[in-house]
Every structure is written in structure tokens, then in C-alpha cells.
Amino acid sequence: xxxxxxxxxxxxxxxxxxxxxxxxxxxxxxxxxxxxxxxxxxxxxxxxxxxxxxxxxxxxxxxxxxxxxxxxxxxxxxxxxxxxxxxxxxxxxxxxxxxxxxxxxxxxxxxxxxxxxxxxxxxxxxxxxxxxxxxxxxxxxxxxxxxxxxxxxxxxxxxxxxxxxxxxxxxxxxxxxxxxxxxxxxxxxxxxxxxxxxxxxxxxxxxxxxxxxxxxxxxxxxxxxxxxxxxxxxxxxxxxxxxxxxxxxxxxxxxxxxxxxxxxxxxxxxxxxxxxxxxxxxxxxxxxxxxxxxxxxxxxxxxxxxxxxxxxxxxxxxxxxxxxxxxxxxxxxxxxxxxxxxxxxxxxxxxxxxxxxxxxxxxxxxxxxxxxxxxxxxxxxxxxxxxxxxxxxxxxxxxxxxxxxxxxxxxxxxxxxxxxxxxxxxxxxxxxxxxxxxxxxxxxxxxxxxxxxxx
Amino acid sequence: xxxxxxxxxxxxxxxxxxxxxxxxxxxxxxxxxxxxxxxxxxxxxxxxxxxxxxxxxxxxxxxxxxxxxxxxxxxxxxxxxxxxxxxxxxxxxxxxxxxxxxxxxxxxxxxxxxxxxxxxxxxxxxxxxxxxxxxxxxxxxxxxxxxxxxxxxxxxxxxxxxxxxxxxxxxxxxxxxxxxxxxxxxxxxxxxxxxxxxxxxxxxxxxxxxxxxxxxxxxxxxxxxxxxxxxxxxxxxxxxxxxxxxxxxxxxxxxxxxxxxxxxxxxxxxxxxxxxxxxxxxxxxxxxxxxxxxxxxxxxxxxxxxxxxxxxxxxxxxxxxxxxxxxxxxxxxxxxxxxxxxxxxxxxxx
Numbered sequence: 164x165x166x167x168x169x170x171x172x173x174x175x176x177x178x179x180x181x182x183x184x185x186x187x188x189x190x191x192x193x194x195x196x197x198x199x200x201x202x203x204x205x206x207x208x209x210x211x212x213x214x215x216x217x218x219x220x221x222x223x224x225x226x227x228x229x230x231x232x233x234x235x236x237x238x239x240x241x242x243x244x245x246x247x248x249x250x251x252x253x254x255x256x257x258x259x260x261x262x263x264x265x266x267x268x269x270x271x272x273x274x275x276x277x278x279x280x281x282x283x284x285x286x287x288x289x290x291x292x293x294x295x296x297x298x299x300x301x302x303x304x305x306x307x308x309x310x311x312x313x314x315x316x317x318x319x320x321x322x323x324x325x326x327x328x329x330x331x332x333x334x335x336x337x338x339x340x341x342x343x344x345x346x347x348x349x350x351x352x353x354x355x356x357x358x359x360x361x362x363x364x365x366x367x368x369x370x371x372x373x374x375x376x377x378x379x380x381x382x383x384x385x386x387x388x389x390x391x392x393x394x395x396x397x398x399x400x401x402x403x404x405x406x407x408x409x410x411x412x413x414x415x416x417x418x419x420x421x422x423x424x425x426x427x428x429x430x431x432x433x434x435x436x437x438x439x440x441x442x443x444x445x446x447x448x449x450x451x452x453x454x455x456x457x458x459x460x461x462x463x464x465x466x467x468x469x470x471x472x473x474x475x476x477x478x479x480x481x482x483x484x485x486x487x488x489x490x491x492x493x494x495x496x497x498x499x500x501x502x503x504x505x506x507x508x509x510x511x512x513x514x515x516x517x518x519x520x521x522x523x524x525x526x527x528x529x530x531x532x533x534x535x536x537x538x539x540x541x542x543x544x545x546x547x548x549x550x551x552x553x554x555x556x557x558x559x560x561x562x563x564x565x566x567x568x569x570x571x572x573x574x575x576x577x578x579x580x581x582x583x584x585x586x587x588x589x590x591x592x593x594x595x596x597x598x599x600x601x602x603x604x605x606x607x608x609x610x611x612x613x614x615x616x617x618x
Numbered sequence: 619x620x621x622x623x624x625x626x627x628x629x630x631x632x633x634x635x636x637x638x639x640x641x642x643x644x645x646x647x648x649x650x651x652x653x654x655x656x657x658x659x660x661x662x663x664x665x666x667x668x669x670x671x672x673x674x675x676x677x678x679x680x681x682x683x684x685x686x687x688x689x690x691x692x693x694x695x696x697x698x699x700x701x702x703x704x705x706x707x708x709x710x711x712x713x714x715x716x717x718x719x720x721x722x723x724x725x726x727x728x729x730x731x732x733x734x735x736x737x738x739x740x741x742x743x744x745x746x747x748x749x750x751x752x753x754x755x756x757x758x759x760x761x762x763x764x765x766x767x768x769x770x771x772x773x774x775x776x777x778x779x780x781x782x783x784x785x786x787x788x789x790x791x792x793x794x795x796x797x798x799x800x801x802x803x804x805x806x807x808x809x810x811x812x813x814x815x816x817x818x819x820x821x822x823x824x825x826x827x828x829x830x831x832x833x834x835x836x837x838x839x840x841x842x843x844x845x846x847x848x849x850x851x852x853x854x855x856x857x858x859x860x861x862x863x864x865x866x867x868x869x870x871x872x873x874x875x876x877x878x879x880x881x882x883x884x885x886x887x888x889x890x891x892x893x894x895x896x897x898x899x900x901x902x903x904x905x906x907x908x909x910x911x912x913x914x915x916x917x918x919x920x921x922x923x924x925x926x927x928x929x930x931x932x933x934x935x936x937x938x939x940x941x942x943x944x945x946x947x948x949x950x951x952x953x954x955x956x957x958x959x960x961x962x963x964x965x966x967x968x
Contacts, residue, residue: 181785452629459633461945463907464938465640467926472644548791552908555793556923570794574912579801580812587801591794598789606785 172533175611182607185540188600196415203408211412211564217403219279219386224394226585238269238391246371246385259380261371263387268364272351274390278371281319281384287311288375292322292329294353297365300339302353304329309373317383324349324390350390398585400569401576409564410589416477416565417547417597423481424546425539428488433535435489436496437527441504441519447497454493462487466549470558477560480553484546492538496531503527533612540605544598551594566590626953630946637942638712641935646702649931652724653698661688720936725928726921735936738921743940746906746917749833753840754899760845762884762891765852770879772857784850792843796912799839810835814913836913851894855887862886889959896952 176182210216221240230236246261267273278292292305305328309318322329325348333352337344341358356363369387373380397407439450469483503509504527512522553559554567555574569590573579578586665671665685675681693699700707714721720735728738768777804812814836816828859865860883868878910919918937925933 452632455629456633456636459630459942459946459949460637460640461938461941464922464941467907467922468641468644468934468938471926471929472648544789548789551791552793555791556908556911556926558926570797574797579797580805582801582805584801587794587797591791591798594794595786595790599786602785602789 172608172611176607179607179610181603185600185603185605185607188596189604192414192418192597192600195411196418199411199415203411207408209562211404211409212561214402217399217405219277219388220399220403220405221274221390221392221394222399222403223401223581223583223586224392224399226396226398227393228396230393235270236268237393238267238271238273238389240274240391240394241265241389243387243389244385246387248382248385250379255376257375257377257379259373259375259382261373261382261385263369263371265367265369265387265389266365267354267362267367267389269362269391271392272354272362274392275324275348275350276353276369276390277324277388278322278369279320279384279386279388280322280371280382281317282309282373283315283317283381283383284309284373284375285312285315285378286376288318288373288380291372291374293370293372295368295370296353297363297367298357300357302336302339303332304349304353305332315378319384324353397589400572400583400586402572404564406569406586406589409569410566410593412564413566413569413590413593414597416563417550417594420477420481420484420550420565421543421547421597421601424484424488424550425542427481428485428542429492429535429539431485432489432492433496433528433531436493436498437500437523437531439493440497440500441523441527443501443504451494451497454490457486458490458494460487463549463552466553467556467558470553475558475560477563477565480550480560484549488542488546492535492542495534495538499531499534500527503530533608537605537608537612540601540608543601543605547594547597566594622957623954626950626957630950634942634946635712638715638939639708641938642708642711643703645931645934646708648929650698650702652929652931653696654693656724657689657692657696657698661685661692715935715939720939721932723925723933724930726924726930726933729916735932738933739918739936739940742916742918742921745829745915746910746919748829749836749910749915749917750840750906751899752833753837753844754895756837756841757844757848758891758895758898760841761848762852764845764849766856766879766884768849769853769856769860769883770875777853780846780849780853784846784848787843787846790843791908792840793908793912795843796836796839796909799835800912803835812914814910814915816916833915836909836915839913840909848898852887852891855890856883859883859886889956892959893952893956896948896955899948 207216219242224240225237227239230239243263243265246263249260249262251258251260282288288309290305290307290309291303293301293303295301305322305326307328309320310316312318329349333349334344339357340352340355342360344352347355347360351360354362354367371385371387395405395407397405397410399405435450435454439447439454442450466480466483466487470480473479509522509526512526517525550559551565551567551570554565555571557571557575559565559568559571561568567590570587573583573586573590576586662685675684690699697707697710702708718736720739723733723735723738726738727733728741730737730741732738764776764780768774768780771777800812803809811832814832816825816832822828856879860879865878865883868882869875873882906917906919907922908919909915910917911923914920918941921933922937922941924930925937
């Protein structure tokens with residue numbers, strides 16, 4: 164125990180390389196959290212478990228950046244939301260035409276294509292869907308009437324490429340293709356070369372024409388989804404969720420859990436230990452026995468029982484983690500305060516008639532602060548990994564996409580067996596990086612507080 | 619020394635009782651509901667199996683009251699008419715648990731088919747001990763050797779690699795590395811089996827071999843994550859001791875560095891190392907829950923996890939009790955060892 168001023172700590176800390184690395188990583192994580200909180204609305208992550216929210220996303224899609232390293236490009240999942248809209252009227256008939264341009268240059272066929280729309284019209288309306296291919300051929304895909312209505316109505320529908328009518332229409336145009344269309348799926352025909360059944364690269368234009376009589380059609384939603392096997396920066400999972408959102412939101416959650424648990428447990432442990440050490444005698448004995456009891460409880464089984472029987476809300480869980488977090492720190496704080504108590508200035512303060520609380524707060528606690536900061540940093544990773552472990556067992560808070568929870572889902576859907584590395588790697592790496600940042604900072608502080616280890 | 623042992627033993631026993639009490643109070647109300655439902659189910663099924671009982675009643679109401687009285691009678695026999703928190707029942711439950719009488723599991727059975735919780739636990743326990751004790755031994759041997767090596771050359775390449783490996787590996791969750799290992803060595807390169815449960819019956823002569831083969835992947839994972847921090851710990855102890863005066867003195871006399879490290883310094887670093895070894899053995903048992911769930915290793919951890927998922931309360935109570943006993947025994951041993959090696963502790967003078 165030596166007294167170090169905050170300035171000295173700062174100076175020493177800036178000299179330590181790993182300390183700076185740790186602070187840099189932590190800074191990046193904090194920036195990521197801020198971006199997550201600002202850029203991704205809270206509603207999105209509350210919708211994490213709502214399958215309806217993710218319906219236009221692909222299942223288990225690989226991250227798109229993988230295409231940089233691939234010679235055979237994997238088709239990207241494309242969601243086209245802004246069609247080129249044209250409205251013409253010929254007498255009573257009003258035509259509203261939506262055109263989507265798609266640049267397709269992959270070696271594989273897309274998975275499917277889906278047209279999602281929601282339009283407002285009255286009386287009858289007719290929808291025609293066609294595609295103009297890079298080779299100039301125009302394929303008629305579908306022509307269907309929307310349900311008749313006397314009043315103004317909003318009709319929403321999803322037209323899937325698996326629609327039987329589309330298949331029939333394509334079979335009627337089979338003379339364009341040199342091969343047999345029987346048994347091929349729609350997207351394999353639409354995106355195929357005419358000579359052989361291989362993908363035809365180039366610009367496709369999907370046009371959806373809606374005709375109505377007397378009333379103009381108002382489009383509320385018009386989206387064309389070209390189903391692919393690659394999507395987003397981080398890919399998607401079995402439930403079509405965008406993993407990038409889960410990973411981003413996991414950052415503030417992990418920092419919150421780690422920091423709150425460790426700061427609170429260090430403060431609790433510090434006050435408890437210092438008080439026990441300062442009081443001494445019977446109080447000390449009783450307090451340390453209680454400390455022994457908590458210390459001897461097996462933490463993980465108890466955390467599991469607590470989260471199953473009481474509540475698995477993330478905030479309650481933070482409280483449970485604190486129960487087991489303060490014990491070790493209290494022990495060290497007690498022995499440190501026992502040493503400080505014997506120093507002259509504490510005796511002097513005592514003799515001057517200062518109150519006990521003042522002596523503890525003014526003369527003993529400040530001496531322990533460097534140690535406290537080091538232990539906060541060191542105990543963060545444990546809190547994060549414990550919470551992740553509980554979530555991994557499926558006992559965490561299901562409404563928050565924590566990293567452990569993502570890994571739990573990955574394990575349930577057998578991601579390891581199916582080779583879905585983008586579902587397993589990033590959450591674990593994030594846990595490890597966050598842990599590392601704090602371990603680095605903690606080690607740098609520890610080396611300053613305990614100079615013996617440095618030599 | 620006797621007084622020291624006695625106080626420690628008393629504390630440990632107290633902790634055990636507190637743990638039991640907390641466990642019972644956490645699951646007690648659920649347990650009662652389940653037991654009562656069990657009785658109702660039992661009575662109903664007995665009556666449906668035996669149509670003669672139903673025929674002997676003239677009216678439906680009479681029949682219903684008969685069933686009710688049957689249920690009440692059995693509830694009373696089992697003492698369920700009193701709430702679970704009545705001192706009598708808690709006392710009885712704790713007494714039973716102390717004697718390892720955990721009752722029968724609600725859903726889970728042992729591999730041999732017994733539903734007695736004691737049978738289930740004692741079937742799983744040796745497997746957990748096998749895996750984690752082996753891992754701890756490997757870890758500590760590697761750790762002590764590497765730690766001593768890097769302490770002898772502070773600042774060297776080996777020292778730096780060990781220290782940074784220790785720091786990095788300590789922030790990776792073991793179970794995540796386990797998932798990666800399964801992904802890599804069970805599916806991408808099919809060297810080891812993905813499920814650690816041996817697929818042949820335990821009576822087969824090849825069972826031991828199969829068990830060891832299935833154990834390889836979890837063992838490698840646990841060792842990989844564990845030995846770094848051990849080596850770092852040993853190194854730090856050794857570095858501390860190498861600065862002591864008596865080592866300096868030995869050095870000035872001219873005793874070789876190697877001899878100083880491996881015989882004098884290591885001997886002095888032994889007490890904390892042995893103590894932490896005892897603690898980490900038991901600590902690994904608690905951590906077993908997640909690791910075993912990942913690797914599907916048929917031990918205590920997976921049993922605990924299964925019991926939690928189906929809320930099999932007798933098994934939960936039994937497993938928590940056994941885990942706590944192991945944990946406490948090793949803390950106790952660690953305490954005694956520490957007191958034995960370091961007389962300052964047992965006299966109680968600070």
C-alpha cells in the first residue's frame with residue numbers, strides 16, 4: 164500500500180501500452196453503443212422476437228462482404244423499396260406502373276422473388292406483372308384482379324414466385340427457352356439464359372402495372388424482394404433476424420451489465436470491508452462470517468435457480484450478479500483498512516475527536532481508490548461472461564438481444580453442425596473483445612497499484 | 619490448530635445449512651404445487667384403473683367427495699396440508715436431504731432407468747469428476763511448469779507469450795470456445811465426435827475407450843482456456859518470491875538460477891498454489907453446467923441443466939446440495955492447507 168496521487172496514476176497509465184489499447188477498444192465500444200442507440204430505433208430491437216418484423220429478410224443468409232473473397236458470387240438478398248412510378252390515364256382507365264430495376268450478376272439463381280404491396284382503390288382493379296430481361300425478352304408473369312369493393316379499400320398482398328399462376332404463365336411462353344421448363348422453379352426460369360439453364364447476368368426490369376377504372380390507385384407500399392443467400396454486414400439467422408442489429412444492440416447491453424454490476428459490487432464490497440476492518444472486534448467477526456457464507460455459495464447454480472424461480476429480467480439479473488460480486492473485494496478491502504487503521508494520521512484524527520464516518524470516508528477510503536478502480540475493470544469481464552453464460556443456457560432475459568442470447572439461439576438451431584459461422588463467431592468475438600478491453604485497463608491499473616509484479 | 623479446524627468446520631456446516639434453506643425456500647412453493655398435482659393424478663388414475671370403485675357409488679356427488687377425501691388423506695400423510703415454510707416440514711426436508719434422501723425425480727431418470735435422485739446423481743457425478751479433475755490436473759501441471767519458466771525469465775519472449783495468452787484467454791467464455799471447437803473439429807474437420815455422450819452401453823468392454831475418445835474435445839477446450847491464467851498466477855507468485863531476500867542471498871552464494879527456481883522458489887510458492895488448486899477444482903464443478911451443456915457431456919452439469927429446463931425440483935435440490943458439498947469441502951481443505959502452510963492465519967492475529 165503506497166499512496167499514489169491521481170496524477171501519478173494517469174501518467175503511469177498513459178505509459179502502459181496495453182492500458183492505452185484497452186481504453187481505445189473501450190472507446191470504440193462506447194461509440195458503437197451510441198451509434199446503436201441513435202441509429203437503430205428502440206422499437207426495432209424490441210421487435211427482436213417478433214417474426215413478423217423480419218419477414219422480408221432471408222433465412223440464414225451469409226454476410227455480403229464474403230463476396231469480396233469469392234470467385235463465384237453468392238446472390239445478394241435485395242429489398243427494392245423505391246420503384247419508378249408512372250401514372251397514365253386513358254379515358255376511364257387509369258394505369259399506374261411501378262418499375263424495379265435489378266442488376267443481377269451472380270453465378271447462382273436467386274432463392275425466390277416476392278412482391279409486397281398495399282394499395283388503396285375502389286371498385287375493381289387489375290394487376291399485371293412482367294419482367295424485361297437483359298436480352299430484351301419480356302416475360303409475362305402474372306395478371307390478376309384485386310378483390311372488388313364498392314367503397315375505398317386498402318388491399319395488402321404478397322405475391323410469391325411460387326405462385327401457381329406465374330408458373331402457368333411461364334409454361335405458356337416456353338418456346339422462348341431451348342430447354343424443358345418442367346420441374347424448374349419460377350426464379351430458375353425468369354433469371355435463366357435461353358440456351359441453357361444457367362443464370363443470365365445483367366439488368367432486369369420488373370414492372371407491375373395496376374389498372375383501375377375511374378379512381379386513382381394510391382400505393383401505400385410497394386416492395387420487390389429478390390431472395391438471395393447473402394444479406395447485410397453480419398448475415399441473418401434462422402428466424403430471418405438481421406444479426407447486425409442484434410450485435411450492435413448487444414454492445415450497450417453488455418457494457419451496461421458489466422459496468423453496473425462491477426461498479427456496484429466494488430462499492431458495496433469496499434464499504435462493507437472497510438467498515439468491518441475499521442470497527443474490528445465483534446462487528447468484524449460477525450461481518451466476516453456473513454462474508455464467508457456468501458463466498459461459499461456456489462454462484463452459478465444459485466444464479467440459475469434465482470433466474471428460474473424469481474425473474475429473468477435483465478435488471479433483476481444485474482442485482483443477482485451483484486450479490487456474488489462484492490465478496491472478494493470486501494475481503495481485500497478489510498485487510499487493507501486494517502493496515503491503514505494503524506497509521507499515525509488515522510490515530511491522530513481519532514484523537515482529535517473526528518467522527519468515525521468522517522475518518523472512514525476522508526482518510527481510509529481515498530487510500531483504497533486506486534485498488535477500487537483496478538478491481539472494477541477486472542471484474543467487468545466476469546460479469547459479462549456470467550450473464551452471457553446464463554443467456555446461453557436460455558435463462559437470460561428473452562426480450563433483449565444480448566450476445567449470449569444470440570449464441571443460445573445459434574446453439575438451439577444447430578449452427579455449429581450446419582456451418583453457420585457468422586452466427587457463432589461475431590457474438591463470441593464481441594464478448595471477448597469487450598472483456599479484453601477491461602482486462603487490459605485492469606492490468607495496466609493493477610501494475611501501477613501493485614508495483615511488485617512489474618519489476 | 620484444533621480450534622481453527624473446529625471453527626472452520628462449524629462455519630462450513632452453517633453455510634451448508636444456509637444454502638439448503640435458501641434452495642428450499644426458492645423452490646418450496648413450486649414443489650408443493652407439483653406434489654399436490656401428483657397426488658390428484660395418482661388418485662384419479664387408481665380409480666380409472668379400478669372401475670369397481672366407481673361402480674360402488676350411487677351418485678356423482680358421493681363419488682366426488684370420496685375422491686376429495688382420498689386426496690386430502692394422502693396430502694395429510696405426506697404432510698402437505700401444512701405450508702412448505704412451516705418449521706416442521708422444513709426441518710424434515712433438511713434432515714432428509716442431509717441423509718442424501720432426495721426422493722424421486724419427477725421427469726428425469728438415470729441411464730439404468732431408476733428415478734431415485736440419489737441414483738441419478740451418483741451415476742453422473744463420477745463422469746463430471748473424471749472430466750474436470752483430469753482437466754484441472756493437466757492445467758495445473760502445464761501452468762506450474764510454464765509459470766516457473768516465465769518467472770525465471772521475466773520479460774523474455776516466453777514470459778510475454780504466457781502473460782498475453784493468459785490475459786486473452788481469460789476473457790473468452792469457455793463454452794463459446796467449445797462451440798467453435800465443435801464447429802471446427804467435429805463438423806468441418808471430422809476428427810472428434812460432436813456429442814460427448816458415448817454412444818455404446820456402459821456394459822460394453824469398449825466403453826472406457828469410447829468415453830475417453832468422447833472426452834477429448836471438452837478436455838482440450840477446458841485446458842486451452844484454463845492453463846494460461848494458471849501459468850500467469852504461478853508466475854506472479856514466483857516473481858514475488860524471487861524478490862525476497864533469501865533468494866537474493868542464495869544467488870549471491872552462487873547457487874544456479876535453475877536450482878533456485880525449481881527447488882527453493884517453487885517450494886515457497888507452494889502454499890498459495892496448492893490452496894488455489896483446491897479451490898479451482900471445486901470451482902470447475904460449478905462451471906461445468908454450461909460446458910457440459912455445450913458438449914453434451916453426461917455429467918452433473920448437464921443433469922442440472924436438464925433438471926432446470928423441465929423444472930424437476932427434487933433433482934435441482936439434490937444436485938445443488940451435492941455441488942455445494944463439494945464446493946464447501948474443497949474450500950475447507952483449502953483453508954486447512956493454508957492454515958497449515960501459513961501459521962499466521964490459524965492463530966488469528968492480523
